[in-house]
Amino acid sequence: MRGAATAIALIIACGVATFIMSTSTLDSLTETRNAFYGEFRFADVFARLKRAPETLQKRIIEIPGVSSVETRVIAAIKIDIEGFEEPITGELISMPDESPSLLNALYFKAGRAPSPNSSNEVAVVDTFATAHSLHVGDSIKTVINGRYRELAIVGIALSPEFVFQISPGAIFPDFERYGILWMGKSALSAAYDMEGAFNNVTLSLNTDIKDSNSALADVIDRLDHLLAPYGGIGAHGRKDQVSHHVLSEEFKMLENMSVLFPAIFLSVAAFLLNIVVKRLITTQRNQIAILKAFGYGNTEVGLHYVKLVSIITIVGAVGGILLGGWLGDGLSNLYMNFYRFPYLKYQLGTDTVLTAILICFGAALTGTLSAVRKAVLMAPADAMRPEPPRNYRETILERAGLKRRISEPTRMILRHIERQPVKSLLTIIGISLACAIMMVGSYQKDAIDYMVDVQFNRSQKEDLSVVFTEPTSRSALFELNNLEGVRYAEPYRSVPARLKFGHRSYRTSIEGVDPVGNLHRILDTDLKRIKLTSDSVVLTDHLGKILGIGPGDTLEVEVLEGRRPTLHIKVGGLTKQYMGLWAYMDIDSLNRLMREGSSISGAHIAAQKSSTNSIYKRLKEMPRVAGVIVRLNSIRNFYDTMAETMLMFTSINTLLAATIAFGVVYNSARIALSERSRELASLRVMGFTRAEISYILIGELAALTLIAIPFGFLIGRILCGVVSKSIESDLYRVPLIIDISTYSFASTVVLLSAVVSAIIIRIKLDRLDLVSALKTRE
Numbered sequence: 001m002r003g004a005a006t007a008i009a010l011i012i013a014c015g016v017a018t019f020i021m022s023t024s025t026l027d028s029l030t031e032t033r034n035a036f037y038g039e040f041r042f043a044d045v046f047a048r049l050k051r052a053p054e055t056l057q058k059r060i061i062e063i064p065g066v067s068s069v070e071t072r073v074i075a076a077i078k079i080d081i082e083g084f085e086e087p088i089t090g091e092l093i094s095m096p097d098e099s100p101s102l103l104n105a106l107y108f109k110a111g112r113a114p115s116p117n118s119s120n121e122v123a124v125v126d127t128f129a130t131a132h133s134l135h136v137g138d139s140i141k142t143v144i145n146g147r148y149r150e151l152a153i154v155g156i157a158l159s160p161e162f163v164f165q166i167s168p169g170a171i172f173p174d175f176e177r178y179g180i181l182w183m184g185k186s187a188l189s190a191a192y193d194m195e196g197a198f199n200n201v202t203l204s205l206n207t208d209i210k211d212s213n214s215a216l217a218d219v220i221d222r223l224d225h226l227l228a229p230y231g232g233i234g235a236h237g238r239k240d241q242v243s244h245h246v247l248s249e250e251f252k253m254l255e256n257m258s259v260l261f262p263a264i265f266l267s268v269a270a271f272l273l274n275i276v277v278k279r280l281i282t283t284q285r286n287q288i289a290i291l292k293a294f295g296y297g298n299t300e301v302g303l304h305y306v307k308l309v310s311i312i313t314i315v316g317a318v319g320g321i322l323l324g325g326w327l328g329d330g331l332s333n334l335y336m337n338f339y340r341f342p343y344l345k346y347q348l349g350t351d352t353v354l355t356a357i358l359i360c361f362g363a364a365l366t367g368t369l370s371a372v373r374k375a376v377l378m379a380p381a382d383a384m385r386p387e388p389p390r391n392y393r394e395t396i397l398e399r400a401g402l403k404r405r406i407s408e409p410t411r412m413i414l415r416h417i418e419r420q421p422v423k424s425l426l427t428i429i430g431i432s433l434a435c436a437i438m439m440v441g442s443y444q445k446d447a448i449d450y451m452v453d454v455q456f457n458r459s460q461k462e463d464l465s466v467v468f469t470e471p472t473s474r475s476a477l478f479e480l481n482n483l484e485g486v487r488y489a490e491p492y493r494s495v496p497a498r499l500k501f502g503h504r505s506y507r508t509s510i511e512g513v514d515p516v517g518n519l520h521r522i523l524d525t526d527l528k529r530i531k532l533t534s535d536s537v538v539l540t541d542h543l544g545k546i547l548g549i550g551p552g553d554t555l556e557v558e559v560l561e562g563r564r565p566t567l568h569i570k571v572g573g574l575t576k577q578y579m580g581l582w583a584y585m586d587i588d589s590l591n592r593l594m595r596e597g598s599s600i601s602g603a604h605i606a607a608q609k610s611s612t613n614s615i616y617k618r619l620k621e622m623p624r625v626a627g628v629i630v631r632l633n634s635i636r637n638f639y640d641t642m643a644e645t646m647l648m649f650t651s652i653n654t655l656l657a658a659t660i661a662f663g664v665v666y667n668s669a670r671i672a673l674s675e676r677s678r679e680l681a682s683l684r685v686m687g688f689t690r691a692e693i694s695y696i697l698i699g700e701l702a703a704l705t706l707i708a709i710p711f712g713f714l715i716g717r718i719l720c721g722v723v724s725k726s727i728e729s730d731l732y733r734v735p736l737i738i739d740i741s742t743y744s745f746a747s748t749v750v751l752l753s754a755v756v757s758a759i760i761i762r763i764k765l766d767r768l769d770l771v772s773a774l775k776t777r778e
Contacts, residue, residue, distance in 0.1 A: 007663035012316025014656035015265030020324025022258030042160035043202035050231025071198035078143040089627035094185035111136035111155030116184040123155035128179030234560035434661035435712025438746035446739035462604035474598035485611020491600040512587035536572030665753040
């Protein structure tokens, strides 16, 4: 049985390895994040405002439940790196002058903190420094409050606030074009005339209320009330902080993966074990009868097969734990390229190993329970009798008049399949599952390519998007349209808001767009353009699901800027988007509801490729331009971050799935050989050649494999749908898009597995010992 046992052990090892890999990666990243947050005092509440006096800090600290308060000055800046043509933007954040930061402290990978009163010293976030090969002692040119200033880099730092950093208006990180810098508070305040004032505040809460949603909401309400006269734009908790939110959604997806893929793999292993043990008991019915006749009880016979299954399971589990630990360590380090923690606490916990072993044994023993029960209940007298011969008769094809056109070996294949339908069906199901898990492991590349096509080719067709420092007059659009190389510019207005329906709410922004524009189009679930009507809002379909709202319902909108009005807007429809969660309106209708005239937050631009560098240069010189998002860069950044982590995970699972596919197909062939070796030896004695008996056995495998593949496609599509549903998040939704290449790849792996199995079986048939095979079993 070593061939079949090895194949089953490999399948179990793959299932356990997937569980260990994903669970240990998730546990390690979570532990690393929590340690980083705790050691460097990541804040619990964040708020931005226009300007408030430092004296307000005393009133904030008096809010019940607040443990500590730190006020800051934050400013948007432009950065100029020699040799880099595209615009670079960033945020300059103040650091306390006298004492270390109470909240959101920095971890310095190199160098030191800037001097408190030095106006030309900064610390730079590690990702930006790495992207531009910057080191301590280098200098960068910046535009601070409209003035060019050269800043010396004195430190390279990491912050719990920017583990995952995204520029305003973007949905993916761009480390080359967006950076975070830190400067002493006195120096930064002086540069922006903010002495004795602040425009950003962070809070930590008492330990006893950190996990209380009601207490957090009360603190936020009280803080908003204090900041409202000073231009507050709405405080929010840690869960809505961009970096933490992205990490949480990624971890949630990883957690779902850690359950789904092992469940699929181990279910296949359990199914295969059931087939193997059932067929083994069938071939050993005489031995079971003799053992029982000599006094062995049902318990001892049952335990024999349980031990057999346990040995195979132990080998698979140990191999899976070792392989999963190695893969988990590698995957965790891969994630470190995107999530900038100062260290990685990789751990393969004892509880994870024990859970894997329990799941593994549970699946294996559950799968073989009915087979073992059959052995236990087998009466000795019945078991000693040889199995009654099958009722042989012509197959349906033969009775249909094709008998003369079918050779005798082919008739044997067809008759064996038809006369043992249950056994043939189980083989087909096993091979179908092998094909299906290959599709599950590889379909996500098709889906990701489709996501990019819908998002960046059909919906967002602009070459670049310009973000202004603050809402400005629509006349700024004419200035952009007059730039050399700009073919067309469309305005947009972005309003931060909290959307509410019933007891559900979600913080995002309402995007006002040109309803007849050609660059930024809103598509329905059939990817057809939605006509934006006045005074109605269109929501991303997933956002509608989160809020439990649909077309015709009235949405409550709590605006988080300006006068902060509360609006009630009818939902006009749902738009199909796979990335992000947004609400859309006609820009004129949004401006009318906001009572602010023709304001715009930026513009989407179609540009001539030959003029992009000159456009970048002009945009750098415009003081109102806070940032530029280039569509091609967004696509590349998506593939370099989100897509790479997802595809790396699925690539590993694809490799494991291929191993399982081979194990399933080989086991089917190996079991068939063990069951029919006596029959095939008899045919050899009767004059059949080695080629003919090989054709009978391998031909049956080929026929069952070809029948199984279409069913595998159907099962695979269902499983892919389950995977797509399980990894939905606020960040992105993976559509159920399966390209013909995925079907081809899955079927090719199964067919190659069948070919390799056939070669191995042919070699064994050539070495078949006729004397041993024909010995009487009775």
